[in-house]
Amino acid sequence: MASTSPESAAAGETNDSIHIRRLELSDHERGFVALLSQLSACPDLTASEFATRFAELAAQGDDHAILVAEDPSASDRRILATGCLFVERKFLRGGGKVGHVEDVVVDAAARGSGLGLRIVRRLVEIAREAGCYKVILDCTPELRAYYAKCGFVEKGVQMAVYF
Numbered sequence: 001m002a003s004t005s006p007e008s009a010a011a012g013e014t015n016d017s018i019h020i021r022r023l024e025l026s027d028h029e030r031g032f033v034a035l036l037s038q039l040s041a042c043p044d045l046t047a048s049e050f051a052t053r054f055a056e057l058a059a060q061g062d063d064h065a066i067l068v069a070e071d072p073s074a075s076d077r078r079i080l081a082t083g084c085l086f087v088e089r090k091f092l093r094g095g096g097k098v099g100h101v102e103d104v105v106v107d108a109a110a111r112g113s114g115l116g117l118r119i120v121r122r123l124v125e126i127a128r129e130a131g132c133y134k135v136i137l138d139c140t141p142e143l144r145a146y147y148a149k150c151g152f153v154e155k156g157v158q159m160a161v162y163f
């Protein structure tokens with residue numbers, strides 16, 4: 001499920017005018033970084049910086065997947081939504097795997113039309129296909145209802161150390 005690999009037919013979604021596929025290098029020109037800045041501080045990256053990080057993530061192979069949504073009929077093909085799945089490989093559970101959903105954001109102009117739901121559900125499907133025994137994520141209390149709609153249940157407490 002490399003974020004850089006060509007999207008297989010099975011992993012894509014075309015049941016809507018909005019297409020969900022894997023991140024591509026050319027998405028740097030389609031507003032991918034600007035979209036992330038709607039989620040958190042995300043200064044622009046040069047094409048070279050973007051390519052370097054893209055290659056680092058590609059080296060993680062099937063353990064890292066970034067999905068993006070676009071309208072293929074739009075002239076600029078701007079990225080409308082994104083979400084990431086990181087697969088953690090464990091010793092416990094017989095060498096089990098855990099999926100971590102990260103960096104889910106839908107462009108402000110495209111919210112409320114089910115795109116966030118589609119992106120997260122697809123990430124969960126990929127985790128299941130990869131053999132993960134669970135998928136987890138962190139969110140604010142305000143997003144409980146949204147992630148419940150995506151099939152998540154509340155579990156445990158989030159803690160953090162920021163640097």
Ligand SMILES: CC(C)(COP(=O)(O)OP(=O)(O)OC[C@H]1O[C@@H](n2cnc3c(N)ncnc32)[C@H](O)[C@@H]1OP(=O)(O)O)[C@@H](O)C(=O)NCCC(=O)NCCS
Nearest residue numbers: 039104105106111112113114115116117139142145146149
């Ligand atoms: C949260 C976010 C990804 C939702 O995307 P979206 O495309 O607007 O969501 P959807 O249209 O797919 O909504 C799916 C369902 O969740 C509900 N929902 C969406 N956002 C919600 C919210 N903030 N609070 C409660 N319910 C919400 C919708 O009403 C919908 O329910 P319905 O099917 O009964 O109508 C989007 O608002 C966003 O990008 N927010 C800013 C970034 C962010 O907070 N990301 C999450 C980081 S953890």
